[in-house]
Amino acid sequence: MPGQRSIAEAERLAAARLGGIPVRHDQMAVVANIYRAASAVRQHLENSVLRGVDLTWTAFVVLWVIWIWGESETRHVAEEAGISKGTLTGVARTLESRGLVQRADHPTDGRLVLLSLTDEGEQLMQRLFPAFNEEESFVTGQLSDADCQTVAEGLRRVVLQVEENGEKRRQDLLGGAAPAPRRSGRRKA
Amino acid sequence: MPGQRSIAEAERLAAARLGGIPVRHDQMAVVANIYRAASAVRQHLENSVLRGVDLTWTAFVVLWVIWIWGESETRHVAEEAGISKGTLTGVARTLESRGLVQRADHPTDGRLVLLSLTDEGEQLMQRLFPAFNEEESFVTGQLSDADCQTVAEGLRRVVLQVEENGEKRRQDLLGGAAPAPRRSGRRKA
DNA sequence: ATCGTATAATTTGGGCCCGAACAATTCTCA
DNA sequence: TGAGAATTGTTCGGGCCCAAATTATACGAT
Numbered sequence: 001m002p003g004q005r006s007i008a009e010a011e012r013l014a015a016a017r018l019g020g021i022p023v024r025h026d027q028m029a030v031v032a033n034i035y036r037a038a039s040a041v042r043q044h045l046e047n048s049v050l051r052g053v054d055l056t057w058t059a060f061v062v063l064w065v066i067w068i069w070g071e072s073e074t075r076h077v078a079e080e081a082g083i084s085k086g087t088l089t090g091v092a093r094t095l096e097s098r099g100l101v102q103r104a105d106h107p108t109d110g111r112l113v114l115l116s117l118t119d120e121g122e123q124l125m126q127r128l129f130p131a132f133n134e135e136e137s138f139v140t141g142q143l144s145d146a147d148c149q150t151v152a153e154g155l156r157r158v159v160l161q162v163e164e165n166g167e168k169r170r171q172d173l174l175g176g177a178a179p180a181p182r183r184s185g186r187r188k189a
Numbered sequence: 190m191p192g193q194r195s196i197a198e199a200e201r202l203a204a205a206r207l208g209g210i211p212v213r214h215d216q217m218a219v220v221a222n223i224y225r226a227a228s229a230v231r232q233h234l235e236n237s238v239l240r241g242v243d244l245t246w247t248a249f250v251v252l253w254v255i256w257i258w259g260e261s262e263t264r265h266v267a268e269e270a271g272i273s274k275g276t277l278t279g280v281a282r283t284l285e286s287r288g289l290v291q292r293a294d295h296p297t298d299g300r301l302v303l304l305s306l307t308d309e310g311e312q313l314m315q316r317l318f319p320a321f322n323e324e325e326s327f328v329t330g331q332l333s334d335a336d337c338q339t340v341a342e343g344l345r346r347v348v349l350q351v352e353e354n355g356e357k358r359r360q361d362l363l364g365g366a367a368p369a370p371r372r373s374g375r376r377k378a
Numbered sequence: 379a380t381c382g383t384a385t386a387a388t389t390t391g392g393g394c395c396c397g398a399a400c401a402a403t404t405c406t407c408a
Numbered sequence: 409t410g411a412g413a414a415t416t417g418t419t420c421g422g423g424c425c426c427a428a429a430t431t432a433t434a435c436g437a438t
Contacts, residue, residue: 010269013257014318021319026337027329028322031230033344035250038227039271040351041220046426047368048359054372058394061224068202074417080199082228087395089418094393111403111416129203130210133217138358140216142346148215154340155222157331162229169327170237179236183243184422186398235396245396247424263387276425278388283423300386300433373392375428 034155041139049131053124058083060132062091063100063117067125071116073106100124223344230328238320242313247272249321251280252289252306256314260305262295289313 010032015023042057050060058081065080066072072080078088092115095101100121106112117125140148170179199221204212231246239249247270254269255261261269267277281304284290289310295301306314329337359368 027326029341031325037344136220137216151343152218155226158226
């Protein structure tokens, strides 16, 4: 994990490298630190409470979503966990094979699949969540409760900005042109 | 992308589900929002400025690091980019095949490999960075400069806490036991 | 000079990740 | 009622991700 010194240094070097072009430093610092913090927190959680039960961060988040919301349609779980439908299919398969999650057909809509925790999955989350929250407290240990609220609120605004205005923004950037297709990915048969 | 309403709702449901067990809400909210913001920002950047030049977020970060720091040893690039050495090997290979990065042997230490941008890579970054920074400004558009500084500073403390105390913390949690090995991964031949 | 020991990058296995293509089902409306 | 549009979950190709194992090099001490 890179030290903080390097962020300031990188910003200085970047400014030098850009010459006359203006750089929004404060905004750059927010994005850089969001990314660093996310990596650091994920790494810590995976190597502390999750490692022992052989769960990845994503697998835990999926379990968490199903635990909190109860039996749910997969599209809802994917949305809430912040992963694509395709990714969820794979993660759910893994969790199902581990006996933590079970799938069921929707009673009236044949397109839907419902996910729920098994008893074992339920017990695991009961046991795991307090330990997880304990580490959430550890990583935020240098922040007061008020600091936490301030930071969380700032991050909420970032999320909200992207959620509410991101799509329009991306369209405007393209100026009516069709979005570039991914070079990787499935091709027509 | 899940709405903010669901975070508050999830916290409420989580509290209910945990019954008597105390939950550190503010700390939970910070971690949850760090992760959401990181996903949202990455998604927006990949689907706006990066998509057109067929770069992933990680590939861009690696280019950025080499651009800012100049020719660098791979271990330094990996550290600074926040990815493992093994991952960097693959990403560097991709970038090399695209003609954006070149590798060179270290003049005196045969173990080291140096990475630098090609002319094409240099030109790409000159062109790309302003657009990238523009989107960093967009995603933080609901925050004032002062807000940005506050949020960045809070996140810095989270990173610092994990960097400085994370390893000890993880050892303490294990209580002297050997860390659980990953179930996945390479096995002895 | 040679034998460990330390450190570098790479390889490798299992898994996550996206988004386009696809198959199955439901909805819509003429 | 029936054909097309819409929506769901799955498949799939290319790529990232980690950490352990491996290989190669450097260096210190005999």
